Amino acid sequence: MIEVIDAERCTSCDICVNVCPTNVFDKTDGIPVIARQADCQTCFLCELYCPEDALFVSPFADLPQDVDVVALKQGVAMGSYRRAVGWTDETKTLRGIDRSYLLFGH
Numbered sequence: 001m002i003e004v005i006d007a008e009r010c011t012s013c014d015i016c017v018n019v020c021p022t023n024v025f026d027k028t029d030g031i032p033v034i035a036r037q038a039d040c041q042t043c044f045l046c047e048l049y050c051p052e053d054a055l056f057v058s059p060f061a062d063l064p065q066d067v068d069v070v071a072l073k074q075g076v077a078m079g080s081y082r083r084a085v086g087w088t089d090e091t092k093t094l095r096g097i098d099r100s101y102l103l104f105g106h
Helices: 015-019 045-049 069-074 080-084 089-094 100-104
Strands: 002-005 055-057
Touching: 015 045, 045 055, 045 080, 080 089
Parallel strands: none
Antiparallel strands: 002 055
16 A cells, blocks of 8 residues: 655656556645545555655555654665566666566476
8 A cells, every 4th residue: 555655755747646547646736645545556556657766655455554754764665666676777687587486486
């Protein structure tokens, strides 16, 4: 479930608004607003496409989580999905790896 839009990192590009398949965000004159959090399907598209790593989607989709934003920003959680799938310059070598063995054991 989408939990955080980091106001310090967000550049108001509205990519997250445009890629969200369930219309969770509302556009504003500035930073988008998480307007319908309960509609989030935890698809990670907003986090994946955010060029500034300004979003955090919790993998726990059932209920909103208490999130320590300061700890998120100090750690590696912000943008972790983008890194895991090879969408950053530092992790682009992961793009061609078949990770199905992690899910299916082969």
